[in-house]
Amino acid sequence: MKRSFGILFAAVALTCVAMAQSAAQQGDQSSVADLARQTQRHNAAAPPRRTFTNDDLPTSAVVNVTGAETPAPARTAGEAAAPAAAKDQPADARLRQKDPNESWKNQIAEQKKAIADLEHEIDLMQREEQLKVAELYWDAGNRLRDDKKWVDDEQKYKDTLAEKNEKLQAAREKLDQIQEQARKAGVQSRAIE
Secondary structure (H helix, E strand, O other), X not given: OHHHHHHHHHHHHHHHHHHHHHHHHHOOOOOHHHHHHHHHHHHHHOOOOOOOOOOOOOOOOOOOOOOOOOOOOOOOHHHHHHHHHHHHOOHHHHHHXXXXXXXXXXXXXXXXXXXXXXXXXXXXXXXXXXXXXXXXXXXXXXHHHOHHHHHHHHHHHHHHHHHHHHHHHHHHHHHHHHHHHHHHHOOOHHHHO
16 A cells, blocks of 8 residues: 555656656746646546455456456346345344354354353452452461361352352363264364354
């Protein structure tokens, strides 16, 4: 993009310089604005460039970049109605029709998100526990003043951590099961991972 803009800028600058030199040779006292207007008229006469997007490319046929345009095959009434009905549907509905594996991808993505959330919770719990332990070593009197509370908090932490680790393990097993079911359903491996 920058390179094409630079080339375009250089071409316009060279055109302005050339016009200025020709005007100076002719003894004409024209301003830069007059030269810009002449350049704009000159560029307006050139045909506009055609820009191709994905919407312009055919989806049901091969793109032919050389040779003459090939006519589309004749369609029956039923085939002609199907594309018209597809245009009436929203874009996400058409996407779902094009990709039947989308539901598998969504299930796998949701399960991966659940696993990431559980891992994040466990990580936060462990960090908080490390801070509590560091505080204990900083002021050992806290534990001695209320030993029962310290022991209860430690047991609660260990129980919660074990419970979350079990949930994490179950979520990972469920992800493996979903991926295995998707493989059996014929989903491509890059969509599963």
